[in-house]
Amino acid sequence: MQHKILCKEQLSENVFRIEVEAALIARARKPGQFVIVGVADEYSERIPLTIAGAHPDKGTIELIFQRVGKSTAEMADMNEGDSLGYIVGPLGQPTHVAKVGTVVCVGGGIGNAPLLPIATAMKEAGNKIISIIGARDKGLIILEKEFAAISDELIVVTDDGSYGRKGLVTEPLAEICESVKPDLAIVIGPTIMMKFCCKTTEPFGVHTLVSLNTIMVDGTGMCGGCRVEVGGETKFVCVDGPEFDGHKVDFDQMMRRLGAYKVQEQKALEEYKHKCRFGLKNNE
Amino acid sequence: MDDNKMLEELLEKQAAGELKAKMRYEIPAQDMPVQDGTVRRSNVSEVALGYTELQARLEAMRCLQCKTAPCMKGCPVKIRIRDFVSAIADGDYGKSLAIIKENSLLPAVCGRVCPQEVQCQETCTVGLKFKDVEKSVSIGRLERFVADWGRGEGGVPQVAPETGKKVAVVGAGPGGIVVAADIRRAGHDVTLFEAFHKPGGVLVYGIPEFRLPKAIVAEEIEVLDKMGVKIVCNFIVGRTRTIEELMAEDGFDAVYVGVGAGLPSFMGIDGEQLVGVYSANEYLTRANLMKAYDFGKGADTPIAMSKKVAVLGGGNVAMDSARTAVRLGAEKVYLVYRRSEIEMPARVEEVHHAKEEGVEFCTLQNPKRIIGTEDGMVKSLECLKYELGEPDDSGRRRPIPIEGSEFILDVDTVIVAIGNGANPLIGQTTPGLELNKWGNIIVDDKCKTSLDGVYAGGDIVLGAATVILAMGQGRIAAAAINEFLAE
Numbered sequence: 133m134q135h136k137i138l139c140k141e142q143l144s145e146n147v148f149r150i151e152v153e154a155a156l157i158a159r160a161r162k163p164g165q166f167v168i169v170g171v172a173d174e175y176s177e178r179i180p181l182t183i184a185g186a187h188p189d190k191g192t193i194e195l196i197f198q199r200v201g202k203s204t205a206e207m208a209d210m211n212e213g214d215s216l217g218y219i220v221g222p223l224g225q226p227t228h229v230a231k232v233g234t235v236v237c238v239g240g241g242i243g244n245a246p247l248l249p250i251a252t253a254m255k256e257a258g259n260k261i262i263s264i265i266g267a268r269d270k271g272l273i274i275l276e277k278e279f280a281a282i283s284d285e286l287i288v289v290t291d292d293g294s295y296g297r298k299g300l301v302t303e304p305l306a307e308i309c310e311s312v313k314p315d316l317a318i319v320i321g322p323t324i325m326m327k328f329c330c331k332t333t334e335p336f337g338v339h340t341l342v343s344l345n346t347i348m349v350d351g352t353g354m355c356g357g358c359r360v361e362v363g364g365e366t367k368f369v370c371v372d373g374p375e376f377d378g379h380k381v382d383f384d385q386m387m388r389r390l391g392a393y394k395v396q397e398q399k400a401l402e403e404y405k406h407k408c409r410f411g412l413k414n415n416e
Numbered sequence: 417m418d419d420n421k422m423l424e425e426l427l428e429k430q431a432a433g434e435l436k437a438k439m440r441y442e443i444p445a446q447d448m449p450v451q452d453g454t455v456r457r458s459n460v461s462e463v464a465l466g467y468t469e470l471q472a473r474l475e476a477m478r479c480l481q482c483k484t485a486p487c488m489k490g491c492p493v494k495i496r497i498r499d500f501v502s503a504i505a506d507g508d509y510g511k512s513l514a515i516i517k518e519n520s521l522l523p524a525v526c527g528r529v530c531p532q533e534v535q536c537q538e539t540c541t542v543g544l545k546f547k548d549v550e551k552s553v554s555i556g557r558l559e560r561f562v563a564d565w566g567r568g569e570g571g572v573p574q575v576a577p578e579t580g581k582k583v584a585v586v587g588a589g590p591g592g593i594v595v596a597a598d599i600r601r602a603g604h605d606v607t608l609f610e611a612f613h614k615p616g617g618v619l620v621y622g623i624p625e626f627r628l629p630k631a632i633v634a635e636e637i638e639v640l641d642k643m644g645v646k647i648v649c650n651f652i653v654g655r656t657r658t659i660e661e662l663m664a665e666d667g668f669d670a671v672y673v674g675v676g677a678g679l680p681s682f683m684g685i686d687g688e689q690l691v692g693v694y695s696a697n698e699y700l701t702r703a704n705l706m707k708a709y710d711f712g713k714g715a716d717t718p719i720a721m722s723k724k725v726a727v728l729g730g731g732n733v734a735m736d737s738a739r740t741a742v743r744l745g746a747e748k749v750y751l752v753y754r755r756s757e758i759e760m761p762a763r764v765e766e767v768h769h770a771k772e773e774g775v776e777f778c779t780l781q782n783p784k785r786i787i788g789t790e791d792g793m794v795k796s797l798e799c800l801k802y803e804l805g806e807p808d809d810s811g812r813r814r815p816i817p818i819e820g821s822e823f824i825l826d827v828d829t830v831i832v833a834i835g836n837g838a839n840p841l842i843g844q845t846t847p848g849l850e851l852n853k854w855g856n857i858i859v860d861d862k863c864k865t866s867l868d869g870v871y872a873g874g875d876i877v878l879g880a881a882t883v884i885l886a887m888g889q890g891r892i893a894a895a896a897i898n899e900f901l902a903e
C-alpha cells in the first residue's frame with residue numbers, strides 16, 4: 133500500500149501536519165485511535181502517532197507530529213509527493229463518545245492534535261465543550277481556530293503570557309472545576325501536564341480521562357513495551373488504552389519509562405543532523 | 417578408520433544384507449559442527465553449521481529401520497522418518513526431501529527448532545537402547561541436512577485451476593504460512609494478512625538469527641508469493657478490517673486465524689515498571705525484527721546497552737533472550753530459574769549452547785523484587801533460594817522457597833521470559849467467537865471455531881506451543897477449509 137504525503141504544513145517551529153494516503157485506516161478509524169508509522173523501511177523505528185483527522189472519501193488521514201528525535205526529524209524533512217514506508221492501524225480503543233453534559237478538554241502543545249477529534253466527537257454527541265489549550269509561547273499554540281470552531285468556550289494559555297492568559301492550564305482548569313463543575317475532563321499533552329491536571333481535578337471529583345503516549349513496538353499487545361501502571365494493575369496502552377482514568381495512572385513511572393532511550397535517541401538525532409548538514413543523507 | 421572408508425564398507429555390507437544392528441550401534445553418533453563458543457559471542461550468525469554429506473550419511477546409517485518406526489509416533493505431524501532417513505543413507509536426498517514434504521512444509525525451519533528430544537528422538541529405538549536420548553538417531557539434524565541440500569531447488573508447488581473462492585489467512589507465522597500454501601494449492605484465492613511490516617511471525621521477531629537464519633523464512637515467503645498468495649503486511653485484522661467485514665463485505669468465503677500468542681506475562685513483583693525491565697517478546701523483537709543490534713549503523717530502534725542481565729525463566733524464549741543479551745555485549749548474563757536444570761522446558765541443545773556462551777545458570781532461585789535506582793532504573797534483583805519438594809500435578813518436583821535465603825544479584829537489565837497470554841484483539845472484535853477462560857480460541861478437531869467458515873490454530877488456540885504444532889494444526893485447518901469450500 134502506498135502512503136503518499138498529499139499535503140504538508142508547518143504548524144509551529146517543530147510541529148508539522150501531514151495528510152497522507154491510508155484508505156483503509158481512514159475508513160476504520162474512530163476518535164481516540166492512533167497509528168504506528170515506519171518512516172522508511174524495515175530499519176525504521178516504529179513510532180506511534182495519533183490520528184488527528186481522517187477523510188474517508190479521499191482515503192487520507194491527518195497526522196500531526198513534533199520533531200523530537202531522528203524518526204520525526206526524517207518525517208519533517210519529507211515533502212508532498214514523498215511516501216512513508218508503512219502505516220498500520222487504527223490502533224487502541226476508540227474514545228467512548230456519549231452525552232454526559234459539560235466536558236472540559238485540556239490540550240497542551242502537540243496534545244491538541246489528538247484532542248481535537250475527541251472534542252469534536254464529544255461536541256457532536258451533544259455535550260457542552262469548554263476547551264483549554266496551552267503552550268510555552270504564542271508560536272507553539274496549534275489548532276486554535278479548529279478548537280474555537282467546536283468549543284462553547286475556549287481559553288488559551290501560554291507559560292510566558294505572549295498570547296492569551298499567562299500561566300499554566302491547571303489554573304483555568306481549577307476555576308472551571310470550581311464554577312462549572314464539569315461532568316468530564318479530557319486531558320492530553322505532555323505527561324507532566326497530564327499529571328498536574330489530574331491532581332487539579334481530583335479534589336473536585338471530576339472524572340478525568342488522559343490519553344497516554346508510551347513507547348511502543350508492535351501495537352497489538354504482544355511486547356508489553358507500552359505497559360503502564362493504572363490503579364495498581366499493569367495495563368498495555370496499545371490494547372487497553374490509550375485512554376485511562378487519569379486519577380489512577382502512575383505518571384511518575386510512565387515519565388521514567390518514556391526516557392529509557394534518551395541517550396541513544398539523542399545520539400541518533402545528532403548523527404542524522406550531521407549527515408543532513410553534509411548532504412550525505414541520500415547516499416549512505 | 418577414515419570416515420569415508422567406514423561409510424563405504426557399511427554401504428557394501430548393507431547391500432549384501434549383512435549389516436547387523438550391532439554394527440549400526442557401533443557407528444559413532446555424529447556431532448553437529450558449531451561455531452566456536454567464544455567467537456560466536458560477538459556475532460549473530462548461525463551457531464550450528466549443519467552436517468556434511470558424509471556425516472549425514474553416517475548418522476543415517478545408525479538408523480535400525482525399525483518395522484514399527486516408533487520415531488514416527490513421536491512426531492506431531494507423522495513424518496515418515498524411517499523412510500526419509502533411509503533415503504539419506506542411500507544418498508538419495510531428493511527422495512528424502514520429498515518424503516518429508518508429504519507431511520511438513522517447513523523442514524529447514526523444523527529441522528532447526530523442533531524439540532526433537534521430546535518428540536521423535538525420545539521414542540527412537542537407538543536412544544532407548546543406550547538409555548540416552550542424546551544417542552538417538554539425530555533426526556532433526558538429518559531433516560535440516562536434506563532441507564538445506566534442497567534450498568532454492570524446491571521449485572514452486574503446483575496450483576490447481578482458480579476456483580473463484582477467497583480465503584483470508586490472518587497472521588503470517590508458521591501456521592499461517594502452511595495454511596496459505598495448502599489452500600492456494602487447491603486453487604483458492606488466498607490473502608495472507610500480517611500485522612507487522614514483515615511476514616514470518618515468531619520465526620522473524622522471536623527466534624534469533626543465530627538459531628534460525630531469516631533468509632530461510634524469507635525463502636518460504638517467496639514461495640508463497642510465487643504461488644500467487646497475496647501477502648498484505650501492516651494490516652491488523654480486528655482493527656484495519658474485522659473478520660465480519662472481511663466475510664460480509666470483502667467477499668472472503670473462509671478465514672484462518674493464526675495470530676499467535678500475545679500479552680506477555682510478568683511476575684507481578686515489585687519493580688517491574690523500572691527502566692531496564694523487558695518482556696522477552698519486546699527484547700527479542702527489538703533485537704531481531706527491528707535489528708537493534710545495528711542501532712546507529714542503519715537501524716533506528718534502540719535497546720538497552722546492558723552490562724549485567726538477569727533473564728527470568730527456563731524455556732526456549734529465556735535461552736534466546738540470554739544468548740541475545742550476550743551478543744549485544746552484556747558482560748554477565750544470569751539465567752534465573754525456579755526449578756532445577758532437568759525441569760527446564762528449553763531444548764537441551766539451547767541450554768548447552770547458552771552455557772558454552774557463558775550464560776550463568778542460577779537454578780532453584782526465584783526473584784522476589786527488582787530494586788531500582790532513585791531515577792527509576794534497574795539496580796539489582798533480589799532473589800530467594802529454593803529446594804525441590806514432592807512432585808506436583810505436572811509430575812515435576814515442586815520448588816519450595818528456603819526461608820531467609822534472600823540474596824542480591826547486581827544487574828542493570830531484567831528480561832522476563834515466563835510465558836504469554838492470548839492475543840486479545842481478535843476475540844475483542846469478533847462477536848460470537850468462543851474463547852476459553854484464558855482467551856484462547858476454542859476449536860473442534862478440524863480446527864473450526866464457533867463461527868462458520870472461521871478456523872483457527874497455532875498458539876492462539878494451544879497457548880504457547882511449538883512451530884510444529886502450529887504447522888500441524890495449520891494443515892488440519894487447511895484441509896477442512898478446502899473441504900468446506902468444495903461443498
Ligand SMILES: Cc1cc2nc3c(=O)[nH]c(=O)nc-3n(C[C@H](O)[C@H](O)[C@H](O)COP(=O)(O)OP(=O)(O)OC[C@H]3O[C@@H](n4cnc5c(N)ncnc54)[C@H](O)[C@@H]3O)c2cc1C
Pocket residue numbers: 352529530531586587588589590591592609610611612615616617618619622623651652653654674675676677700732733736763839841842873874875876880881882883884886
Ligand atoms: C523466542 C521464542 C523462541 C521459540 N523457540 C521455539 C523453538 O525452538 N521450537 C519451537 O517449536 N517453538 C518455539 N517457539 C514457539 C513457536 O515459535 C510458536 O509456537 C509458533 O511460532 C506459533 O506459530 P503461529 O503460527 O501460531 O503464530 P506466530 O508465529 O506467533 O505468528 C502470528 C503472527 O500473526 C500476526 N498477528 C497477530 N495479530 C494479528 C492480527 N490481528 N492481524 C494480522 N496479523 C496478526 C503476528 O504479528 C505474527 O506475525 C518459540 C517462541 C518464541 C517467542
Ligand code: SF4
Pocket residue numbers: 478479480481482485486487488497498501539540541542553555
Ligand atoms: S526409531 Fe530411531 S532407529 Fe527406529 S526407525 Fe526411527 S529413527 Fe530409525
Ligand code: FES
Pocket residue numbers: 347348349350351352353354355356357358359368369370371
Ligand atoms: S506496543 Fe507492544 S504490547 Fe503495546
